[in-house]
Amino acid sequence: xxxxxxxxxxxxxxxxxxxxxxxxHEWELGLPADDDLTPLSQALISPELAxxxxxxxxxxRTLLDVNRAxxxxxxxxxxxxxxxxxxxxxxxxxxxxxxxxxxxxxxxxPNRYDSRKSQRIESPEEADSAVRADNSVDDPSAxxxxxxxxxxxxxxxxxxxxxxxxxxxxxxxxKTIMQLMNVEGLTRENVAxxxxxxxxxxxxxxxxxxxxxxxxxxxxxxxxxPQSLRENGAGTHSGHGNxxxxxxxxxxxxxxxxxxxPVYGMSHQGPGGNGLGYHGFESxxxxxxxxxxxxxxxxxxxxxxxxxxxxxxx
DNA sequence: GGCGGAATAT
DNA sequence: AATATTCCGC
Numbered sequence: 336x337x338x339x340x341x342x343x344x345x346x347x348x349x350x351x352x353x354x355x356x357x358x359x360h361e362w363e364l365g366l367p368a369d370d371d372l373t374p375l376s377q378a379l380i381s382p383e384l385a386x387x388x389x390x391x392x393x394x395x396r397t398l399l400d401v402n403r404a405x406x407x408x409x410x411x412x413x414x415x416x417x418x419x420x421x422x423x424x425x426x427x428x429x430x431x432x433x434x435x436x437x438x439x440x441x442x443x444x445p446n447r448y449d450s451r452k453s454q455r456i457e458s459p460e461e462a463d464s465a466v467r468a469d470n471s472v473d474d475p476s477a478x479x480x481x482x483x484x485x486x487x488x489x490x491x492x493x494x495x496x497x498x499x500x501x502x503x504x505x506x507x508x509x510k511t512i513m514q515l516m517n518v519e520g521l522t523r524e525n526v527a528x529x530x531x532x533x534x535x536x537x538x539x540x541x542x543x544x545x546x547x548x549x550x551x552x553x554x555x556x557x558x559x560x561p562q563s564l565r566e567n568g569a570g571t572h573s574g575h576g577n578x579x580x581x582x583x584x585x586x587x588x589x590x591x592x593x594x595x596x597p598v599y600g601m602s603h604q605g606p607g608g609n610g611l612g613y614h615g616f617e618s619x620x621x622x623x624x625x626x627x628x629x630x631x632x633x634x635x636x637x638x639x640x641x642x643x644x645x646x647x648x649x
Numbered sequence: 650g651g652c653g654g655a656a657t658a659t
Numbered sequence: 660a661a662t663a664t665t666c667c668g669c
Contacts, residue, residue, distance in 0.1 A: 484662055508653060523652080528662055531654070552660085651669100658664065 485525045489557040491518065495529060500561035537564060 487495075498515045499507040509527040516526070536555045 487661080510652070524663070527653070528664090531656095532661080534654090554661090653669085654667090656664100656666070659662085 482520070482522070485521070487529055487554060489554060492554055493558045494518070495526070496558045496561065499533070500563050504564060541565070
């Protein structure tokens, strides 16, 4: 079925040229500026806090504990809106659902996702408390509800790359990646699909480095491939060589859920379109043109819907 | 049965 | 082109 196709177009014909600049990523303001995002390599929390969450450097355990810790965090945040706000001083997190389908208010969505009209979700609490589109009301489980297409923002991708890099090619499998990325609502399938493509990209890169600017994906180009990933993933021998751990991933973004943010369809699928995306910032993909959004007319930028059940768990 | 990965599909 | 879904071997 092609429901989401009709229901969701991420991409509108960008007949803009002059008008597309207004799709400002308002979340950029709150962001630590992508490069400032805490690298996976460094601890995000103090040792005390880590121990409080029983996070140990053990390989098998780390994952679970971290997962648990992050769940606690999420639960705590959700249960305490005030805290949520305070927390958001640094970063206001949102679920992956937020980044799924999200376009500005300009386009009309007759089928689904017109929730922006029907309900205002402007306040932070509402924003990250399960406000969802009508399609999920009848099905609170949101399990069977189809999720809108995930948009891999440069930030999201960056986190992905970091996690993969720190896991090492060998251990970088969808489920693990998903867990370590700790993006609410992110599914294993999402990651698997992205991983597949990323691998192809890596493979392509090794063959012809330098061809990157013109043909390769801009998204992937936005985050440099860590050296650890460039090498042959063989690494049969453990212990050294590639500096990455086959073992305990230090500290994922456990308590620092990524802030998946709304992303406006920037696909360009015009007939005969030149396929070149973004807005011409090859060197600086992060650079967004900040424009006067004082007149921003979309009530809320995210169709927020915190997971009603457990998105990640099975 | 779930998971990972390639092959398809949309 | 970007994601999603299906298919298939562990």
